[in-house]
Amino acid sequence: MALHQGEKGKKREIKSTRRRRKKHGKKEKKKEDKSKERNYKIRNNSTNNMRLVHLLRSLGLLVLSSVLTYGLHSPKKVHTIGILVEKTLSWMVMSSHKILNTSTCDADTWQLGAVKVVHDVFQSNDLPSMQNCIAKMQAEGVAGIVVLAMCDNQLLLHQLLRQKNIPHVPVPSTYCYRDHFEEGRSPWRLRQRASTLSLVIKDTIKALNFLAIKEIIIFTDGTYNINQASVILQSLSEENIRFMAYQVNYTNASYKSVLEWTKKSIKRTYFLLLTYGHGSMEILNCARDLELIRYNTFWIIANLDMNIEELKTLDLQNVRANILYIKKPCISSSVGISGEQNGFNISITDNYLLQTVSRYFTYCLNMSETTPQPSEIWQAELFFPIAEMEFDETNDNMFMVDPEEVVDRKYDIFRVDGYEEEPTYKRIGEWCSEVGLVFMVTPIDARDVFPNALPGLGNATLKVGTVVLAPYITRVNGTGWEGFCIDILNEMSSTMNFNYILQEPEDKMFGVYDNATHNWTGVIGMAYNNEVDLGIGPITLTAHRFEYIDFTHPFSEDGIGIAYRLEDDRVSMDMIFRPFQLWVWILTPGAIFFVGIFLTVINKISAIFRSTKACEELNCSYYENCWYTLGTALMQGQNNEPKNVSGRIVIIFWWLFVILLTTYYTAFLAAILTVKVSKLSITSLEDLAHHPSIKPITLSGSTWWSYFLKSRNPSYRTIGREIRRSPNVTDTARIMEMVLTENFAYVMDSSVVRYFAAKDKKAYAFVEEKGYRQSLGFITPKHSAIREMLSFNIIKFQELGLIEKWRRQWCNCTKQLLLRKSVETKALALEDLGGAFTVAGGTALASILLAFMEKVISKYRKSKVLETPIEERNEQKDLEQSSIRLKLFRRR
Secondary structure: OHHHHOHHHHHHHHHHHHHHHHHHOHHHHHHHHHHHHHHHHHHHHOOOOOOHHHHHHHHHHHHHHHHHHHHOOOOOOOEEEEEEEEHHHHHHOOOHHHHOOOOOOEEEEEEEOOEEEEEEEEOOOOHHHHHHHHHHHHHHOOOEEEEEEOHHHHHHHHHHHHHOOOOEEEEEOOOOOHHHOOOOOOOOOOOOOOHHHHHHHHHHHHHOHHHOOOEEEEEEOOOOOHHHHHHHHHHHHHOOOEEEEEEOOOOOOHHHHHHHHHHOOOOOEEEEEEOOHHHHHHHHHHHHHOOOOOOOEEEEEEOOOOOHHHHOOOOOOOOOOOEEEEEOOOOOOOOOOOOOOOHHHOEOOOOOHHHHHHHHHHHHHHHOOOOOOHHHHHHHHHOOHHHHEEEEOOOOEEEEOOOOOOOOOEEEEEEEEOOOOOOEEEEEEEEEOOOEEEEOOOOOOHHHHOOOOOOOOOOEEEEEEOOOEOOOEEEEOOOEEEOHHHHHHHHHHHHHOEEEEEEOOOOOOOOOEEOOOOEEOHHHHHHHOOOOOEEEEEEEOOHHHHOOOEEOOOOEEEEEEEEEEOOOOOOOOOHHHOOOOHHHHHHHHHHHHHHHHHHHHHHHHOOOOOOHHHHHHOOOOHHHHHHHHHHHHOOOOOOOOOOOHHHHHHHHHHHHHHHHHHHHHHHHHHHHHHOOOOOOOOOOHHHHHOOOOOEEEOOOOOHHHHHHHHOOOHHHHHHHHHHHHOOOOOOHHHHHHHHHHOOEEEEEEHHHHHHHHHHOOOOEEEEEEEEEEEEEEEEEOOOOOOHHHHHHHHHHHHHHOHHHHHHHHHHOOHHHHHHHHOOOOOOOOOOOOHHHHHHHHHHHHHHHHHHHHHHHHHHHHHHHHHHOOHHHHHHHHHHHHHHHHHHHHHHO
16 A cells, blocks of 8 residues: 555656756766766676576566566556566576477466466577567567567567567666667666676686696687677786687587597697586586596686586596686575665665565556557666666675675685595685685695696607607617607606607608698608607708798707718739829839939039040949939949049939938838728718719708708709709618618718718718708697697706717717727738739749840850851950950059
8 A cells, every 4th residue: 555655756756857857958868878887887897697597587577576466556457477588598597498498489477476477488589489479478468578688689679579569678688788778778787797707717817827728728608798708818818828719509519529629639628618507517518428528638617507516417437527617605596685775775675675666667567558658668767776786696685786886706716626436526716806816725736726637748648750760760679669869758758747659651751842732741741730749850940841840949959971982991912002103103213214314424524534434434324324323212232433523412312312202102101001091082062062973862851852952052952963863762771781882972960870880980981061050859730739848848858968868878979980090000911012022023024034035135146256257256355355454453
């Protein structure tokens, strides 16, 4: 009765209010707009409204039905109220069996005392479905409709309901912008759903920076609007976290393909579920079936309508689940209301629920009979006081607050504990608007947040591509592996907690780019096509390769080495002639004859020996002087030295010449016979490019193979042309055989060439090109999550000296090759003196031939003598005897 008595007074109050608004005009409207804008900012910065279910049920059902029961002129009359809900939001007011109903327009009728409530569900963005539901409600004779829909559908329904002149109140599930609300529409604004929760997620991501999250996968289904999502994405960008956001479609299970793709990865994967409760459970169950709830996948769940009991329905026994769940600390099944009535700070309790709300609703319904536009008045006046209504979710209170007041919100952070038995959920922190996120344990580390995570890569098995190339990678008995890179890989496996399987490409190459197929071959091709997780070996870092794959931090540097066959240093029969070249041997006898002739001329023109008789006495003939110079050259004593000064000066210089000549010959011959000196015909790539007989060859598909083919250096281009003509070989052992048998020079990484050349240092010559070095590293697929971990450990191994230790162990063969010129003495064998014996034998043979010639000549002369008369022969004989006696006398 109190409501009827105050009805006339209320009408006068409303008319007075309208007159005041009309009087003030634009000024009043401007103030109202500022007030609404300020209220919007407060709501935009405040927390999530998890109480949408309570608000809609309590206010839209209980309040409206009770108001109609007590607020109409005829209490006995049964009134009908319609609730029109978009299907994507039907879970808020319906049971689970209603949510799964696939009918186009699912109508349901509830009887609450004297009020009949018709509840219909329409499909999103489906005009026929909306029209069908409205027609059914019209057939039921509804007095008004409460619309629960997204903003776009609200605008469409608003036009449809206005055309049919049906009173309606829109209840946005997310904030609809001010320009969407025309004048006369409901000023009721629900707080942004999940607005505070987006701040909780932001603070949580910032607090978990010690996890070094590099990438995160986000699933969303419309729970968060653009503004809320931007807060979360901005926080990810500030922490340098890459993100991939996927819009979930539950009809075709679009999330399943994303999870299946993620399952193939061995890296740590982080998921963020920004979905409704039933959607989160659907995704988690799918991940459980795909075994994606495991040691290296981490789930962060944040929504307002899921509780711990639902999470416990997941079968997580014997599963290393890493789940972080953000939830509200208390969820009540009813709205508790308390407080006092004083203006805009009015509070509502169960006892005063009808008195405070129903008067507005009753007045609007009564006005609908006399007002030409009842829909607008009904909307504008009914919920005007509720424009300032808020929820205190901590105390479960619904009250009207001052626009400047900020309502506190709190959230709890839970983690999953245990995996061998039934897992439990432990509270590890809380968030409130005043202090932000606070963890129970400080300082906090990864084990406090995700205790079921395994360190490193969680004992994952990596596929590793490689090519056998000693000393970096070698096979042991056809099954095992060892080498420089294998030692690094084994240490990484222990440090990063992973296993590995080594694989070789079919072409046995590290990889070259194929311009025809636009693809890579070898190990690089395996990494480029994601066939392996890691590629190891002496893989050179180049700009072209960086475009297709990623490199780790270099573990070593190396230059260019050349190995070729040494010249045969065995002693031959002509060894005694090797000290001098051919022209020296030709000029030496010429010098003997020249000095003999020159000495003869000097003696003849000397003043001491002007007479022919004196010259004959001193044997001044050409024959005698040449014999003298030959005797001194062979270090044989001679008695008839020149007596004149000019002749002796000539002899002095001849003796000096003979001393130097014999010294050089003796020293060089001794070195040849006692020490083997290896002559290096190639000392650089420049020499190799212009060598007439030795041709370059390198490992097919290696960096140097591409380098020489594309180089702009003229000498290197020459080497590249020769390499192109050479056979394509991918086995270093085979190339070293070709070096010995086919006169090739092997050009490759210095450490590789040095390693093979050191195995037989007597057969191979090794030369290292000075000044040119390249970095060597491991490779991973592009944007691999393990690359930074690998690089970090390589740097760590270098700081600890492990890399240098392994390099010395496998590549410590430089000294042996550089000391190739060390002295190796031995006793002279018969073949070493073969040349000397040959000369002696040849001289003996020549003397025998000369003896026979002399004998023949002697017989010839005797025959001539016999033909000469006796008197002439006696005279010649007397002259010869007289000449001999004269010489003997002069000598005395």
